[in-house]
Amino acid sequence: MGTRAAVWRWGGVIPAVLVATAAAAQPPAQAPDVGKRVAAFIHGTTAVTREELGEYLIARGGMDKIDLLVNRKIVEIEAARRGVSVTALEVAAGFNEDLQASGLSRDDFVRAVLPRYGKSLYEWENDVVRQRLLLGKMTRDQVKVTEDEVRKAFEAKHGERREAFVIKWPRQPTPLPDDVKKLAVSDQQQFEKLATQQPNDLKENGGRIAPIGRHIDGEDPRVEKALFELKNPGDAVWVETETTSTCLRLIRVVPPDAVTFEQAKAAIEKDVFDRKLSRLMPEVFLKIRTAANPQLTQHVPERPAEPNAKPAPRAQHPDPKVLAVVFGTVPVTRGDLGEFLIARGGFERLEPLINVKIVTTEAAKRGVTASPEEVEAALADDLKAVGVEKADFVSKLLPKAKKTLPEYLEDEVRPRVLLEKMCKGKVQATEEELKKAFERHYGEKRTAKIIMWPAGQFRQAQKDWDLARQGDAQFDSVARGQNDPNLAAAAGQVRPIGRHGDAPNPLIEKVVFELKEGELSQLFQTPAGIVCVKCTGVIPPAQAVDFAAVRPALEKEVLARKQGQEVAALFAQLKAAANPNLILRGPPSEAENAEGIRQIINQSGVTPPKQ
Incomplete structure (x- = not known):
């Protein structure tokens, strides 16, 4: 995949590896800190702030989103410098265009398309549609459409077309033998067999393509010429280019539409303009990004490098809250990243954060701690109990739960270890419970x-x-x-x-x-x-099992079960006492989105454009 495709897909800016140089940058005055805003209250007046939630998300894989945030900030700042803005109505209209292009309803698009790109509806509207519209406005003055281009597009869409079967076979590493090619032309059954074996997506429909006209973007003129020289259904021909052997078998000739050039000109002209705009936007983005010279700082952890590749350099910055610098002096902070993550589904993680905070706060009051060794030992006990190897747990089970190992240890295991310590000494195994456990196992x-x-x-x-x-x-x-x-x-x-x-x-x-x-x-x-x-x-009951011999194992089991019940009861008690009041319950409103954009622009010292 080429450079353009790597940083641009479906019109949205896609995170790319930032090319950083070692240069310190001094940020301008910071925008007002929104991180202190309250996301929830516990115990009536104890605040859980957005900053806490942001840090919680960053620690759980959120740093992977830094590139996407940097790209978004670059586009927003450059748009403001050029006096370009996009309204909420324009974003809604842009999303409706995506629906029309996909032929799907809103619900079907959300259900079928968004998961494919790993995005929520909020992310699609703000990270794809909005960015596409801003870049489009910054690019459109560079797009010129000629009369010749419009006439060719008219001919492509409304002129004579060809419906055909197509086989595309790469000439390397193994070209098709000449005798196979001859059979494909002379024998339709052999053609159909070869069409389903070709190494590309055309094989899914047996090589059949929808009717196409002349002047198709990206098509080799030699292939197009050969296709339009076929006159009768069933006629077939091979076309050789430098990289591909292409076989064409005509299905039918579609006559021109009953529409004049003047009637279709306005719509065709818009289509041509939009296509040229889409092709040019990635180039404009790359120029903007190059001028912005984004630099990750040493406060962003190093990522696994490609084999034999040097790690990307990091700019040195004295402020540990600054993760990147763009346009020389504009900072991208941990607070920025936290807010970015909260808006993109992070608000759904507020309750798990509250649960952890309730437990850790109570443990601190009681002087109870859990060392890393104790947490690892508890995980080992859990895995042993269910007969799962740690490697399988990490590689197979955790991904299904969308958790990393550090996240699981901190959110699941450590709180439980703390609760177990707070419950220590509160449970005992009675004789009756041991006898019932014996009957359960051996009766x-x-x-x-x-x-x-x-x-x-x-x-x-x-x-x-x-x-x-x-x-x-x-x-x-x-x-x-x-x-x-x-x-x-x-x-x-x-x-x-x-x-x-x-x-x-x-x-x-x-x-x-x-x-x-x-x-x-x-x-x-x-x-x-x-x-x-x-x-x-x-x-029937197990024979020759001595109660005294298995008593220690039964006692351990009963105590573990009762302690688990006690842990659950204690947590329920602590949560009821904390009485969480969640203020943050969804993605940002239009007003909050606008305020966030204003803060990005203010950080750069640019006057926001009027809406």
Whole structure:
């Protein structure tokens, strides 16, 4: 992919590696600090600030967004210097153009397109549409459209067109043999077979392309000439260029549209202008960025370098809050990055931050700490309990939860270790609890299958139950069709059930131990939904297991379970006492967006353009 494509995609500025030089830069007077604004209150009057949330996000992968922030700031400042602005209405109109171009509704665009680019709707509007509009306004004076270009575009769109099958085969490293090419021309079946084997996206439709006209951007004139020399459906020809062997097989000739040049001129002229503008904007951005000379400071951690590549140099800056400098003196601060992250979904992380703060604040009051070694040991115990290797946990499980290992340790493990220490000595294992644990592990068990329906679907449950009780095959058929994917995949089979289990609803355990092997229960209601249970077997008690021999392991298990319950209860108590009041509940409003842009411009010493 070329340089332009690497920094520009779908009209939006995409983060690129900043080319920094070692030069100190002194920032101008700082814009008013918005980081002290309150994001939430706990304990009535204790503030959780936006600055805290920003730092929380930066520590959890947010530094990866610094390049995108720098690019955005460069464009905003340069636009202000040129007196260029974009209103919220223009952004909305630009987004509607994206919807029209994609042929999707707003909801479908949000659901299908945005996840592909890893963006929220707010990010698309502000980091793609807004930046595209600003750059477009700064570029449009450089775009000139000639009469010849408009006439060629008219011919391409409304003139005679060709619909065809196309095979494009690279001449390197392995060119197609001449005999294969001859067969593709003379034998349509061989053509179709080769079309589905070509090493590009054309193979998806067997090489078929929509009707195209003359003067198509990016097409080799030799290929276009050969295509328009084909007269009869089924005619085929190979065209050789320096890099590609192209075979064309004509499907049909599409006659010109019944529209005159004058009738279509205005629309065609706009299309040509827009295409030239889109091609020129990346060049303008690169010139602006080069002039801005963005420099990351030594306060941005080094990134993994490409093999044999030298690490990008860092500019030295005395202020640890300054992460980058643009235009010689304009700083990009940790506060800027924090606000940038908050606006782009970071507000959803406010509650996890509050939870951590509630626990760490209470632990500090009690003089309770958790060392890195204790946190790592707790993680090792967790992984051992579930039989997962740390490497697999980091590479396979954490990415599914969209967490890094440091984030998991700080947000999940450390708070739990602190809570466990605060609960230490509060639980004991009674003799009765140990005996119940012994019976749970070594006493009689039941193998069972379960079918569950959502609450409120009693009629459907009754209908399915009538079918399920007709036999094993019918039961399995219903079980595989239930809503719960885990139960469905196993045809309802669950792990053997012992007495005195830890299930939040003991009714299932009670029901299954009332059944004989092969019996199916009546439908019954649980908090999780409507349930029926089938007992598939009875596992007799384990023989020759000495209670005294396994007592230490049972005691450890009971204490761990009770401590877990105590930890949950303590956290619930602490959170209720903190009574969090969340002020920040969504992305910035239009007014907050405008204020943020004004602050970016003010930092550069430029007078904001009038809207």
